[in-house]
Amino acid sequence: MSKVVNSIREAVRLAGLKDGMTVSFHHHLRNGDYVLNMVMEEIAALGIRDLCVNASSLFDVHLPLTEHIRNGVVTNLISDYISGGIGRVLSTGILPNPIQFRTHGGRPFDISTGKTPIDVAFIAAPTADPMGNCSGKYGPSACGSLGYAFADAMYAKKVVVITDNLVPYPMQDFSISENYVDYVVTVDAIGNPKGIVSGTTKITRDPVGLVMAANAAKVIQASGLLKDGFSFQTGAGGATLAAAKFLKDIMLKEGIQGSFGLGGITGYMVDMLRSGCFRSLMDVQCFDLKAVESIREDPRHQEISALQYASPGSKSAVVDSLDVVLLGATEIDTDFNVNVHTDSNGYIMGGSGGHSDTSAGAKLSMIIAPMFRARLPIVTDRVSCISTPGRDIDVLVTQGGIAVNPKNGELTQRLKAAGLPIVDIQELKEKTERLTGKPAPVPKGDQVVAQVIGRNGDLLDQIYKPL
Amino acid sequence: MDIKKRAAAGTMESSDAYVEIEPASQGVSLELESVVLNQFGEQIRQTVLSVLAQEGVENAKVRIIDRGALECVIRARVEAAVCRGREEA
Structure with missing residues (x-):
């Protein structure tokens, strides 16, 4: 058997993604991530609509997502963190439904219990083998830990691993194992190393x-x-x-x-x-x-x-x-x-x-x-x-x-x-x-643009569209 | 004494303000841009007008780009711009 498919589009099709489903992404590639944008572009091109995107975090590199929201491809958003550039656009209320903010602990909990089920998880993997064993520690786009992606891999109905460094089976020292993975796609680059990891943060002199x-x-x-x-x-x-x-x-x-x-x-x-x-x-x-x-x-x-x-x-x-x-x-x-x-x-x-x-x-x-x-x-x-x-x-x-x-x-x-x-x-x-x-x-305005859900599932607060 | 020439003081650094002043003939006009406009816009206007009054400036065009400066900083920057505009400094 082979899990390697030729393109993201084919993986999306094979995974059976349909209108109204949920897709998920993790954010270890941070502001250097190419994967979310690449995947959403293919999904939009396939004409799939009304999706929920569950992304552990969103960065300004993900601004193209706002176009998919305006076009009705994405109508729900779950995230733990949204940086200021894309956050400013989302604050204007372009989503028909409020964003659901969760925490880094609450998100995987809700995924594991089925409260926020994932239909297709896309795992950006700096190194993977053809059966989907993968790791963030190796490869040209190495990001280290893949911690936030585990729950997605374990509980999503279908799991697509996307890598720019495919190595022979079985890869050594994998993090996420093949038993969770349905499809493997190779792309030229999953991210820009400059945005994935920062240089050394300087200790303040202030x-x-x-x-x-x-x-x-x-x-x-x-x-x-x-x-x-x-x-x-x-x-x-x-x-x-x-x-x-x-x-x-x-x-x-x-x-x-x-x-x-x-x-x-x-x-x-x-x-x-x-x-x-x-x-x-x-x-x-x-x-x-x-x-x-x-x-x-x-x-x-x-x-x-x-x-x-x-x-x-x-x-x-x-x-x-x-x-x-x-x-x-x-x-x-x-x-x-x-x-x-x-x-x-x-x-x-x-x-x-x-x-x-x-x-x-x-x-x-x-x-x-x-x-x-x-x-x-x-x-x-x-x-x-x-x-x-x-x-x-x-x-x-x-x-x-x-x-x-x-x-x-x-x-x-x-x-x-x-x-x-x-x-x-x-x-x-x-x-x-x-x-x-x-x-x-x-x-504050009247329109609720986001709900802040505490780690135990309680509604902590609501964010309103600024006037 | 009125403003004789266009002058400026301050910087665009965070927590500072950049103040430009230039001669005018009919009273004081104030253009304000601030990162804390919602929270402090009115207080900043009052500060600037009070410094101008204290300095006896009756005709001037003032433009301020505020980056979240404290009141004492705004006062100092406006005073410095006025002094320079009068060729006193």
Whole structure:
């Protein structure tokens, strides 16, 4: 038997894709991905309409999708994260139905239970063999982990692997195995390596960022969690990376060996692994070349599926064993609810990703953010969109003080005892507004353009078309 | 004293403002572009008008491209543009 077919169009036809069905994509090729656009172009050319696209994330490279929406090829969208360029267009309400935002844990959970079934999954695979065993670790378009694609491969009715590096059967060290795969298609390129992985993100040199980072590291140190076996996830932003650097210094100085680093993995987490800060990295997605090289070469650097990473329905997920997570925010309110979905004018420019999964799982979830960005205060009375509920957020670190969620009385005492600048979040808001002035509220429109669905399936908030 | 020549101050960097001022004959006109127009547009206008009043500028055409500058920054940039427009700096 052969699973290799000549073209994407043939694979779509053989998979039996029809009007009203659901197709899925994963986002490890990030802003360098060619696969979603190639597939949707073939689907549109076949005249198939009224599809639901379930994509773990969408980037600006996927702007052609908006044309398929305008033409009625796509009428429903499920995603965990939508970047600002395409988000702006989608915010204008071109879809007949609201976008369903899920989380990196909620998405695979809903796929696994059949709540959001997938008819045909398209797996962009940097290396594959003719039976569909595939991996992201090798090949000219290597992206490292394929973590988000596992649930799609396991639960979709039909699975199409698309690769630009077909190797003889059986390939070594595959991630997704042939037993899930129906068809294999070879194309010239699945992505642009420049957009797939970034170069090394520089640690911030901004003094405000460094103050926040130093304070964040001190909070972790004073929390009581920083001891042998410590586990940690951080984002790839300049300030969170700087916090990881300060944390690394403390761990090395005190001889603390952590158990694992989790997440989207950057070269910086690889450095922490190699210098002995962790025994292992658990990797659902690689952010840079150094992480890709590490997951390929170092057996301590392990690929995990999104189900294992964060699904609320797994018998256990790695986020449940997580001690500390460092996260960002576009807004946080005085109840500690966090917005990472919309910008200050209400346009979609992000999404939860793993934000609310890790916040829910981690013992200590910390937001690092400046008191204001471009005159807009970070702390508001009510965030314009609830991405992560305040009950799951423990600490906000800014350059103007550290606010602790009042539910954490003991933590507050520990941080105060360590001499850290603790401030009430309401006072922090007022202190910030004395510098910025009080922003006028931005009016919202009536049309719901997106629903934000929490990791457990509850409707957290709705995003309205900006006026 | 009125504005004698076209002058500018500031930059287009985030958290700064770029201010251009030029001579005019009939009062003050203000053109404002801002990344925080919805939240702070009116406050920025008031700030600019108050600096112009304080400086005794009665006739001028002012254009501001605001990148989210704090009020103190806007005041400083407008003052600097006025001084340059009067050939005082």
